[in-house]
Amino acid sequence: MAGSDGKPDIQAALAALKESFGNKIPAKIEAIRQSWEKLTATPADSETFKLLHRQTHTLSGTAATYGFDEVGRLAKALEITLQDELTEEPSQWSSAAIDKFETLLTRLEQPDQESSVEKESDMTSLQKPVQETVTAATEETESRSASKLIYLVDDDADFLSTMSMQIETFGYDVAEFTDLTAFSKAVAEQEPSLVIMDVEFDGGPKAGIEYIARINKERDVPLRTIFITGSSGLLTRLDAVRANGLAYYAKPVLVEKLVDAIDRLTHQSVEEPYKIVIVDDAPEQSAFAALTLQQAGMETREVNEPLKLLALLAEFPPDLILMDIYMPECNGLELSRVIRQMDAFVSTPIVFLSSEHDQRKQLGAMSLGGDDFLTKPVQPWHLVSAVTSRVKRGRMIRKLAETDGLTGLLNHSKSKERLEAELARAKREQSHLSFAMLDIDFFKKVNDNYGHPAGDRVLKSLANMFKQRLRQYDVVGRYGGEEFVVILPNTDAATAKLIMDKMRESFSKIDHFSEDGNFTCNFSCGIASYPDFDTGRGLNDEADKALYEAKEGGRNRVIVAKGC
Structure with missing residues (x-):
């Protein structure tokens, strides 16, 4: 179902789902009646009792979700009566409880109840808060500007020239201004991504x-x-903040720190859509949740038969699993325990979405592997907000486990994992793939001569340069120490050599600062490519050999491994 712009019309789809569910309500009530009659005829039939409980539970949650409030209320009353007053032990049934269930069921069967009256706010007024959440998420993840244009303003021409060259090595375009009038005119003609402004000019200290x-x-x-100055006094810093200064550095400015700030303020990569798996035996309920989350820009998969979940997880590893508790064949609590025993999903957030109101059972569910519990009916904006916050937290934790703390690049194990994944993709798509392994030359001397803090800044500079200069889908990792790897999808060996040579030349131009003087660094690099080498281990070993050859050949060069 598409709108005028060709995109799926989710509001229309939700309305259609509501109409479809409304048409099915009489059949669902009739199924409850049949199960009740069977149970009263054979009270010891525990399977029928479980079926009846599941039927009332599902109807109460789904009806309320779609705005059939009276149906949901009566179905919930039936469910609670089963749980609290009838139970699975027939000897404990009282005639009052049986009469109560019968009375509630009869009221549910009455066709003139107001449950079929559609409230205007059910599907339309909820659109606004969901859309607000979508907009906020989009604004947060979209790159603020495609441009890498930086305006550098300082009346010291020598400083401008040196700093401009340093920043440009990280892939930015820098325009230099020694006076404020020229700068103002340039802003009117073309707006930059960022301004780096000296505090002091001839016009005054601020x-x-x-x-x-x-x-x-x-x-x-x-x-x-970003303001730069020779003064670090609090009053000057306060004035800078009041002028919307986003960062403040005292001269002499460390280019590594300045570029860190530039990266942070100008470059926000677009996050991949959140991937959500919804497990619910009621198709109407899972469809509603799926459409609500899709409206917020998430990717969803639905599982209406719980025993098929593991097969889906293998092909669609999710950021979060949204799961009902009461389902046939296995319940959500059992399923969550199975998931938690699998290494790949031990930290995947699990949120229970159920009409269970008993807080003890909710807490029990969370103690068995759940991270949160949402009670049906849940407002769309609440569902989106709860899922978003859990996924963000989960991704943050996963990032900490998968990245190097100093550089922010992928760590050794994650780099190897990504190499295998990218190699599998290259084989499926019959495309090229290049794997580069590089090592900073004489890095031990950097630490010995200039200190470990200076060495750390060198590592961060190289990492930042790769982040800025390579494509968004290229993969960069720190293998350990001063050794890095770069995975270049859709790139043959000759192109990879050109890319890495440019990176090597740019890195050699970066002027690294230390208390014992400024210095420069180089790196050596070895490259292996698919299809010349068709296994992850083969690519790794051959790139390592090529790197060794580059080192032995004089360093500061790129060598490509020759295929068999």
Whole structure:
């Protein structure tokens, strides 16, 4: 079902689902009646009791979700009566409890109840909060600007020239200005991604801050600005903050720290859509949750037969599993325990979505592997918000486990995992893949001569350069120490050599600062490519051999492994 723009019309789909469910309500009530009559005829039939409980539980949650409030309320009353007053032990049944269930069921069967009256707010007024959540998530993950244009403003021409060259090695375009008038004219003609502004000019000790403050008063969106100065006093810093300064550095400025700030303020990669698996034996309920989450930009898969979940997890590893508790064949509690025994999903968030209101049972469910419990009916905006917060937290934890703490690149084990994944993709798509292994030359001397903090800054500089200069889908990892790897999908060996040579040349131009003087570094690199080598281990070993050859051949060079 598509709208005028060709995209799926989710509101229309939700309305269609509601109409379809409404048409099925009489049949669902009739099924409850049949199970009740069978149970009263054979009270010891525990399977019929479980079926009846599941039928009332499912109807109460799904009916309320779609806005059939009276149906949901009566079905919930039936479910509670079964749980609290009838139970699975027939000897404990009282005639009052049996009469109560019969009375509730008869009321549910009455066709003139107001449950079929559609409230205007059911499907339409809920769209706004969901859309607000979608918009907020989109704004958060979209890159603020496709441009890498930086305006560098300082009346010291020598500083401008040196700093501009350093920043450009990380893939940014830098325009230099020695006076504020020329800078103002340039902003009017083309807006930069970021402004790096000196605080002091001929006009006064805070002329740069004051100028930015005046410009921002006339703008709807303030210029993103980093202030640099020879002063680190609190009052100057306060003025910089009030002028919308986003970072503040005292001279001499470490280019590594400055580029870290530039990266953070100008480059926000778009997150992959959240991947959600919904497990619910009621197709109407899972479809509603799926459409609600899709409206928020998430990818979903539905499982209506719980025993098929593991097969789906293998092909669609999710960021979160949304699961009902009461289902046939196995319940959600049992299923969560199975999932938690699998290494690949031991930390995947599991959120129970059920009409179970008993807090003791909710807490019990969470103690068996659940991370959260949402009670049906759940408002769409609440569902989106709860799923989003859990996925964000889960991704953050996973990132900490998969990345190197110093550089933010993938760690050794995750790099190897990604190599296998990218190699499998290259084989499926019959495309090229190159794997580069590189090592900073004489890195031990850097640590010995300039100290480990300077060595750490060198490692971060190389990592930042790769992040800025390579494509978004290229993979960069730190193998350990001063050794890095780069995975280049859809790239043959000759192209990979050109890319890595450019990276090597750019890295050699970075001026690294230390208290004992400035210095530069180089790296050596070995490359192996698929299909010349068709296993992950083969690519790794041959790239390592090529790296060794580059080292033995004089360093500061790139060598490509020759295929068999």
